[in-house]
Amino acid sequence: MKKLISMLLALILILTTMTFVTTASAQCSEMYVVSKNGKGVHVRAGPSKSAEILRTVDYGETVLVDWSYAGNDGWSRLVWGSYGDAYIMTQFLSNTKPGPKPTPDPAEQEQKAEQEKLKKEQKSERTVDPYYIITQPTRTSGWVNFRTGPSKTTTRIRTFAGGQELLVVAETDGWFKALDPDTGREGYLSKSYAIKSDKTIATETGDGTEKLGSLSVNGEFDLTCRLPEGYKLQVVNTRGEKIVASVLSDDITKPEMYLSIAYDDTYSDVERMNDLSADDLKILEESFSDMNDVEISYSETGHGTKLLIAREVGSDTDFVDILAIYRGYFIEFNMTPNPKVADQKLTDEQVKMCIDFLTDVDFNIPDGKSDG
Numbered sequence: 040m041k042k043l044i045s046m047l048l049a050l051i052l053i054l055t056t057m058t059f060v061t062t063a064s065a066q067c068s069e070m071y072v073v074s075k076n077g078k079g080v081h082v083r084a085g086p087s088k089s090a091e092i093l094r095t096v097d098y099g100e101t102v103l104v105d106w107s108y109a110g111n112d113g114w115s116r117l118v119w120g121s122y123g124d125a126y127i128m129t130q131f132l133s134n135t136k137p138g139p140k141p142t143p144d145p146a147e148q149e150q151k152a153e154q155e156k157l158k159k160e161q162k163s164e165r166t167v168d169p170y171y172i173i174t175q176p177t178r179t180s181g182w183v184n185f186r187t188g189p190s191k192t193t194t195r196i197r198t199f200a201g202g203q204e205l206l207v208v209a210e211t212d213g214w215f216k217a218l219d220p221d222t223g224r225e226g227y228l229s230k231s232y233a234i235k236s237d238k239t240i241a242t243e244t245g246d247g248t249e250k251l252g253s254l255s256v257n258g259e260f261d262l263t264c265r266l267p268e269g270y271k272l273q274v275v276n277t278r279g280e281k282i283v284a285s286v287l288s289d290d291i292t293k294p295e296m297y298l299s300i301a302y303d304d305t306y307s308d309v310e311r312m313n314d315l316s317a318d319d320l321k322i323l324e325e326s327f328s329d330m331n332d333v334e335i336s337y338s339e340t341g342h343g344t345k346l347l348i349a350r351e352v353g354s355d356t357d358f359v360d361i362l363a364i365y366r367g368y369f370i371e372f373n374m375t376p377n378p379k380v381a382d383q384k385l386t387d388e389q390v391k392m393c394i395d396f397l398t399d400v401d402f403n404i405p406d407g408k409s410d411g
Contacts, residue, residue: 066107067118070132072096077140080131084124086114093125098140102127153192160189160211167210169273171236172217174203174228183233185226189214196226204236206275220276223285223297256282256300259366264400267392269293286396291379294389296396299371312345312364323347327360340398350390357384361397372397 072080079097083090096102108116115132119125174183182198184191189211196219199205205228209216214227256262266272269290275283286296309315315323324335327349338346340363347362363370374393376383 067103067105069101070104070134071136072098072100072102072127072131073133073137074098074131075141076143080127082117082119082125082127084126086110086112086116086126090126093119096127099137102132104132150192153190157188157190157192160214163212164189164209164216165211167207170207171204172207172215172228172233173236174199174201174205174233176201176232183228185217185219185228187226189216189227191229193227196224199228204276205233206273208273218273218275218285220283223275223283223295256368259368261403262300262370262400263403264396267396270296272298291377292383294374294376294383294385294393295378296372296374296393299369299373301369302367303369304367306364306369307367309364309367311343312347312362313339313343315364320347323362324349333360338394338398340400340402342401344400344402346394346397348394350385359385359390359393361394363397363400365402370400 074080077098079095081092082094082096082102083092085091103118105116105118108114110116113129114126115129117125117127176183179201182200183203184198185196187194187196203220205215205217205220207215207217208225210230211227213230215230215233216225216227218225264272266286269288270286270293271288272284272286275285281302282298282300284298286298312320324347327333327335331349331351333349334352336348336350338348338361340346344363344365348359349362350359351357358373358375361372363372372393374385374389376385
């Protein structure tokens with residue numbers, strides 16, 4: 040009798056085990072690991088990319104998937120032996136055995152390598168005390184690219200011939216960040232195609248004012264101006280009778296300002312804009328209104344020099360231009376929102392800051408007398 044009972048218990052145990060194995064087999068199946076680039080796929084300790092990596096499974100290798108897991112979160116649980124719970128992203132599983140491992144696209148690999156270089160260069164960027172460089176292409180008839188970022192894959196803004204002088208405001212490991220001498224726009228040049236210049240730049244005076252260089256305007260006058268708080272003035276370029284300077288802040292929420300000084304033969308006999316007739320002023324006004332929808336008004340410096348103020352009132356862009364004429368020179372001051380901030384518009388307060396800046400400008404002639 041005892042023997043019969045033992046046999047029955049053994050039979051029940053066998054049947055129970057078979058049922059468990061059959062049920063487990065129904066909930067598990069082998070699947071292939073497949074990736075588009077042929078690389079291995081991480082198996083992790085939890086259903087998250089931040090979970091510990093238990094192993095990297097090669098392309099085409101099989102894993103045993105436990106379908107009883109119902110996480111529905113893009114992950115599948117694996118039967119993973121002594122590791123306990125293990126997970127793999129479901130998108131890398133296939134019921135079908137994959138073909139040969141994909142061959143990497145050389146162009147795609149090169150693009151990816153350049154993107155990594157760009158990230159590295161951007162990470163290495165640091166500001167420097169401004170200094171001048173001179174472009175130096177490999178060929179006498181060649182040129183140097185001026186780009187939006189420190190990589191040959193970034194957009195080319197323009198090119199410079201050899202011997203062009205630019206002001207550097209920052210560096211990366213392999214690139215200069217400089218200002219376009221014609222527009223004041225920032226861009227990047229490879230250090231392989233430029234050398235440092237011996238030219239010195241303007242320095243700020245102790246009373247909070249700053250001159251446009253020891254670079255007087257063709258020997259006829261200098262400009263002295265008090266800068267808005269948080270802004271720095273830098274001479275971008277000097278070419279004979281033309282000066283371009285930037286007035287920028289490290290705070291990208293603040294607008295950018297640029298100052299351009301150029302001689303115009305048409306006004307060679309004009310000491311100041313105050314001397315122009317109503318017809319002459321109308322011609323100046325039309326030069327702004329023909330290109331943009333602007334609102335024209337007038338002001339004057341604290342020293343009596345008349346200023347024409349053109350503020351755009353359209354919806355496409357937002358800027359204010361302030362124009363002065365002094366001894367035949369056009370002195371134009373422009374303010375625009377910082378292009379690094381999308382959909383930014385100039386506020387009335389910022390426009391007033393721009394006007395206040397230029398109304399504080401003093402035109403100093405060599406004998407030490409101010410204008411007016």
